[in-house]
Amino acid sequence: xxxxxxxxxxxxxxxxxxxxxxxxxxxxxxxxxxxxxxxxxxxxxxxxxxxxxxxxxxxxxxxxxxxxxxxxxxxxxxxxxxxxxxxxxxxxxxxxxxxxxxxxxxxxxxxxxxxxxxxxxxxxxxxxxxxxxxxxxxxxxxxxxxxxxxxxxxxxxxxxxxxxxxxxxxxxxxxxxxxxxxxxxxxxxxxxxxxxxxxxxxxxxxxxxxxxxxxxxxxxxxxxxxxxxxxxxxxxxxxxxxxxxxxxxxxxxxxxxxxxxxxxxxxxxxxxxxxxxxxxxxxxxxxxxxxxxxxxxxxxxxxxxxxxxxxxxxxxxxxxxxxxxxxxxxxxxxxxxxxxxxxxxxxxxxxxxxxxxxxxxxxxxxxxxxxxxxxxxxxxxxxxxxxxxxxxxxxxxxxxxxxxxxxxxxxxxxxxxxxxxxx
Numbered sequence: 001x002x003x004x005x006x007x008x009x010x011x012x013x014x015x016x017x018x019x020x021x022x023x024x025x026x027x028x029x030x031x032x033x034x035x036x037x038x039x040x041x042x043x044x045x046x047x048x049x050x051x052x053x054x055x056x057x058x059x060x061x062x063x064x065x066x067x068x069x070x071x072x073x074x075x076x077x078x079x080x081x082x083x084x085x086x087x088x089x090x091x092x093x094x095x096x097x098x099x100x101x102x103x104x105x106x107x108x109x110x111x112x113x114x115x116x117x118x119x120x121x122x123x124x125x126x127x128x129x130x131x132x133x134x135x136x137x138x139x140x141x142x143x144x145x146x147x148x149x150x151x152x153x154x155x156x157x158x159x160x161x162x163x164x165x166x167x168x169x170x171x172x173x174x175x176x177x178x179x180x181x182x183x184x185x186x187x188x189x190x191x192x193x194x195x196x197x198x199x200x201x202x203x204x205x206x207x208x209x210x211x212x213x214x215x216x217x218x219x220x221x222x223x224x225x226x227x228x229x230x231x232x233x234x235x236x237x238x239x240x241x242x243x244x245x246x247x248x249x250x251x252x253x254x255x256x257x258x259x260x261x262x263x264x265x266x267x268x269x270x271x272x273x274x275x276x277x278x279x280x281x282x283x284x285x286x287x288x289x290x291x292x293x294x295x296x297x298x299x300x301x302x303x304x305x306x307x308x309x310x311x312x313x314x315x316x317x318x319x320x321x322x323x324x325x326x327x328x329x330x331x332x333x334x335x336x337x338x339x340x341x342x343x344x345x346x347x348x349x350x351x352x353x354x355x356x357x358x359x360x361x362x363x364x365x366x367x368x369x370x371x372x373x374x375x376x377x378x379x380x381x382x383x384x385x386x387x388x389x390x391x392x393x394x395x396x397x398x399x400x401x402x403x404x405x406x407x408x409x410x411x412x413x414x415x416x417x418x419x420x421x422x423x
Contacts, residue, residue, distance in 0.1 A: 035095015
């Protein structure tokens with residue numbers, strides 16, 4: 001008896017980053033006491049941190065400094081990239097005191113920062129800001145510290161000194177002690193950004209400038225090593241096919257698939273990345289990837305629950321989501337499935353199944369009816385098939401795929417579906 005009716009189930013996953021973590025490069029530490037009396041470091045500095053899983057090209061960007069109530073913005077131009085979860089160090093003015101030089105800076109300039117109050121902006125251009133209180137639309141990130149008259153949120157960051165900096169927190173609950181070297185949050189980066197300088201920063205006596213060669217600092221490891229996309233299940237010729245996508249991956253080993261007879265369990269491991277290459281990850285993938293698993297050991301009329309577990313390089317296992325698959329006996333077996341993922345960027349898979357040999361024509365058209373791709377044009381045997389459409393060279397928008405199957409002269413079936421390319 002053949003299983004062919006398909007139940008599509010979409011589900012959303014846990015995200016890796018809470019709303020308190022920035023999705024852009026941030027100003028992570030500012031120190032204006034360099035070379036002053038009592039200072040350890042000889043130079044002022046501005047440190048940046050990238051809390052995202054993708055490198056960011058800073059070429060053409062700038063960091064800009066103004067006094068606590070000034071509008072004369074001093075521009076330091078940037079170049080090069082900042083790595084995912086990495087740092088970028090800007091060296092500024094050096095004074096006569098201090099005993100220690102900064103780590104090799106990524107950029108060197110000579111702007112004299114105040115040790116107790118001032119304003120620093122990260123701008124995605126080299127054009128100087130004009131206003132005493134710049135508009136948020138004019139910068140990527142901003143910090144006003146001490147008695148500054150401009151800041152993000154309800155108040156300025158704490159007042160530093162010749163011997164202390166202002167440092168961005170790793171998470172909202174971080175303190176100066178937990179952010180200090182050896183502290184509980186010291187290795188989790190500086191990504192906390194609630195757009196309130198007064199609560200996003202601490203005054204830090206343990207001044208610790210970091211550059212692009214410093215070890216990367218991941219976000220708090222209570223998060224998953226992956227940002228998931230969507231998933232679906234379908235039944236093809238007595239087998240359950242589970243497909244899911246990721247949007248980004250960090251130190252990810254792969255996925256394990258567990259199955260249960262109902263939602264309460266017990267869940268039993270039925271496949272995993274250790275022995276199934278299709279579930280193995282590449283470690284780090286900023287563009288995301290597609291994964292699939294086929295479960296052949298199912299019975300007609302039964303319901304199955306699948307649990308997807310992601311495994312990080314530390315060995316930590318976290319649940320990524322659950323999806324319900326239902327097997328139904330049905331004599332109709334010619335099926336064309338919705339492409340997966342959908343929307344997609346730039347690659348998607350189109351699956352279909354034939355109950356008899358047929359000549360298959362699978363073509364893609366734009367909304368004007370113009371053919372843009374021929375994915376299949378061949379005689380194919382009965383069974384499950386799939387084809388990949390790569391939209392890398394096409395504009396965003398709605399596309400149509402048409403599958404025409406000719407089973408015998410004069411007898412054919414045609415299915416047309418829409419799909420959405422989003423870049």
